[in-house]
Amino acid sequence: MKVAILGTGMVGQTLAAKLSEMHHEVIIGTRNVAETMAKTAPGPFGNPPFKVWKEQHPATPVVPYAQAAAQGEMVLNATSGGASLDALRLAGEANLSGKILVDIANPLDFSKGMPPSLSVCNTNSLAEQIQRAFPTVKVVKALNTVNALVMVNPNAVAGGDHHLLVCGNDASAKTSVTEFLKTNFGWKNIIDLGDITAARGTEMILPVWVRLMGALKTPMFNFKIVQ
Amino acid sequence: MKVAILGTGMVGQTLAAKLSEMHHEVIIGTRNVAETMAKTAPGPFGNPPFKVWKEQHPATPVVPYAQAAAQGEMVLNATSGGASLDALRLAGEANLSGKILVDIANPLDFSKGMPPSLSVCNTNSLAEQIQRAFPTVKVVKALNTVNALVMVNPNAVAGGDHHLLVCGNDASAKTSVTEFLKTNFGWKNIIDLGDITAARGTEMILPVWVRLMGALKTPMFNFKIVQ
Numbered sequence: 001m002k003v004a005i006l007g008t009g010m011v012g013q014t015l016a017a018k019l020s021e022m023h024h025e026v027i028i029g030t031r032n033v034a035e036t037m038a039k040t041a042p043g044p045f046g047n048p049p050f051k052v053w054k055e056q057h058p059a060t061p062v063v064p065y066a067q068a069a070a071q072g073e074m075v076l077n078a079t080s081g082g083a084s085l086d087a088l089r090l091a092g093e094a095n096l097s098g099k100i101l102v103d104i105a106n107p108l109d110f111s112k113g114m115p116p117s118l119s120v121c122n123t124n125s126l127a128e129q130i131q132r133a134f135p136t137v138k139v140v141k142a143l144n145t146v147n148a149l150v151m152v153n154p155n156a157v158a159g160g161d162h163h164l165l166v167c168g169n170d171a172s173a174k175t176s177v178t179e180f181l182k183t184n185f186g187w188k189n190i191i192d193l194g195d196i197t198a199a200r201g202t203e204m205i206l207p208v209w210v211r212l213m214g215a216l217k218t219p220m221f222n223f224k225i226v227q
Numbered sequence: 228m229k230v231a232i233l234g235t236g237m238v239g240q241t242l243a244a245k246l247s248e249m250h251h252e253v254i255i256g257t258r259n260v261a262e263t264m265a266k267t268a269p270g271p272f273g274n275p276p277f278k279v280w281k282e283q284h285p286a287t288p289v290v291p292y293a294q295a296a297a298q299g300e301m302v303l304n305a306t307s308g309g310a311s312l313d314a315l316r317l318a319g320e321a322n323l324s325g326k327i328l329v330d331i332a333n334p335l336d337f338s339k340g341m342p343p344s345l346s347v348c349n350t351n352s353l354a355e356q357i358q359r360a361f362p363t364v365k366v367v368k369a370l371n372t373v374n375a376l377v378m379v380n381p382n383a384v385a386g387g388d389h390h391l392l393v394c395g396n397d398a399s400a401k402t403s404v405t406e407f408l409k410t411n412f413g414w415k416n417i418i419d420l421g422d423i424t425a426a427r428g429t430e431m432i433l434p435v436w437v438r439l440m441g442a443l444k445t446p447m448f449n450f451k452i453v454q
Contacts, residue, residue, distance in 0.1 A: 222453060
């Protein structure tokens, strides 16, 4: 499948590498290709600049958001949460319309220092903002509750015996995304939480996730829902 | 131990019954004893009115908040989140000072319908509000992420193989509460998330908890943190 990945950070890089390995045709979208390729500073979590990744993955095209969105049959939003709405406006509603958009971003606000707060929460969520801004797009919130390495390799944590939470307004889009995540990444347990307003809940997991990462001293963990 | 339980709802009733069974001296605090005993309507989750519980537990005293707080060596806040600060003011700082206060409440706001939102979150939490209002009290946030029946009987869910999250500014208070929860209720896995600001994270679990209850069709579940 042609998969457009918007965002060139740790999450975008990790998803692009894995989906290329799985023989999907990956198109990476960014705001300004020349600027993205010119960056030499490491990312906020110490990951290398995108140009290093690109040298290791020369076959993967890096194009402006609109071109990536136009080419992708499915679109993954791996931009930082604070930049997602702008990035999607640049991608363009016409290029996204009718497609599945997997929203992986979290509306983290680092402006007040660490740990981050959320720029939107409680009675709203980033995923809802995106769905309202692009009503013809099938927004599915997923993957935002785990580290990038866990997203593409859930078996690295407890043999994959833990849960991913998805939500969205379009039932068939959720079914497609669930199958996609199982087939490509090996997710075994995926719970559908209902419509897109459930993203309030999954985005609001972030503050406890950050605290757990501190207590456990690793980002390689996840929640298993037990009954 | 003399344990004061503030609140006569489902959580207070469940905690009081279990701690009495464990031979603690339980004192239940409420705003107005006569009004509490006069209520005949069921609780918001269909639980019987307090007077029914009291008939089944005639030996457990029910007294005003201040009297309960004065008598308790440890105090459990099982009031509804929106009423907690008022209840604790009535309990009185002098009666609470130097004691451990286990804050179990969630700042749920039902005024906009279901599912509830939070009346405080993100850059603040109910537990922090309480700690700031009562600086000489040792506030430990705990138990707020599970149903009342799971609080006192974690073994009812997956044989107890799941996690409780605690936080607070006083390390020895957290140690005491952890031991108390293990000894009296059978909790096996308790993670200390750090200072009281971590309550932002544990209180913000509520929105996803409510959605999970809907998806799983039971409140008898919990999160197991797997690595």
